[in-house]
Amino acid sequence: MSVEEKQTIGKLSNDIKVAILEAFEMRLKEIKKVEVEAKLANEFFDVTAPASTDTKTHLHPITAVLRQVEDTFKRMGFDIFESNEVTTEFFNFDSLNIPATHPARDMQDTFWLE
Known part of the structure; x- marks a missing residue:
């Protein structure tokens, strides 16, 4: 070729x-x-139909453990009491007779609320 x-x-x-x-x-x-x-x-x-409700969801591991701990304490007879994580100066210091010169009242160690 x-x-x-x-x-x-x-x-x-x-x-x-x-x-x-x-x-x-x-x-x-x-x-x-x-x-x-x-x-x-x-x-x-x-x-226009509503969303499906059969989706599988899971709790965050920390939330799941926290609930297990709460259930354990409830079965032992304790009550769960939730309150403010930050409280007023009166409840934190004055009602406990902590003097104004105590080191825990320093600015860097305290949340000051109005």
């Missing part, structure tokens, strides 16, 4: 390959389009 014949056959085979790939891609797009249309025709989705 001569060089010119090889070039002609190579060009022709590449053109055929490109045409086949283009036809394949077009047919694949048509098939996907038909599948999507069939799926849309068979499915109904109501956007």
Whole structure:
């Protein structure tokens, strides 16, 4: 086979390959389009319906452990009492007879509330 014949056959085979790939891609797009249309025709989705409530959720591990500890203390007869984490100066110092010069009353150790 001569060089010119090889070039002609190579060009022709590449053109055929490109045409086949283009036809394949077009047919694949048509098939996907038909599948999507069939799926849309068979499915109904109501956007006004309320959200699904059957989703599985889990507590944060710290929350789960805290609840287990609370349940344990409740079974032992204790009550759970929740209060402010930051309290007034009166309840923190004055009612406990802590003097004004006590180191715990320093600015960096105390939350000052208005």
